[in-house]
């Protein structure tokens with residue numbers, strides 16, 4: 728038996744330590760929590776997705792009385808961006824969540840389905856998407872989506888040989 732480990736690189740910043748561009752993106756994600764429709768969970772998630780040309784697309788979770796119909800903040804921003812700007816690679820996404828009138832102390836990480844959705848763009852455009860996760864106690868910065876999905880499943884698995 729052989730074994731191996733997969734490590735992921737995460738940087739933790741205070742808001743003051745972030746670059747101006749990064750703190751602007753995080754602040755936009757924080758503001759976007761107010762665009763959430765979350766009467767069932769009361770967990771208001773905001774996303775801000777930056778594209779290669781600098782465009783920032785807003786996202787917020789949208790819930791539904793039929794629970795599985797709802798969608799996360801990250802995918803609402805991502806699919807809008809793909810439909811509106813299909814030639815622009817996403818290069819960064821910031822995520823924040825507010826509940827009970829407070830932003831979460833710990834950073835909120837994207838769910839597995841959102842990671843898989845965003846991974847498709849890293850493959851499609853061949854460019855990493857930096858991930859900025861806001862919490863009042865610190866901001867995590869992860870260099871790409873693939874590192875959040877060890878042993879990824881992507882289109883290469885479907886390229887069957889004749």
Ligand code: THU
Nearest residue numbers: 768770772788799800836837838
């Ligand atoms: N949610 C997001 O929008 N993004 C995440 O990263 C985690 C979860 C939403 C889905 C649902 O509306 C609520 O948060 C509670 O799960």
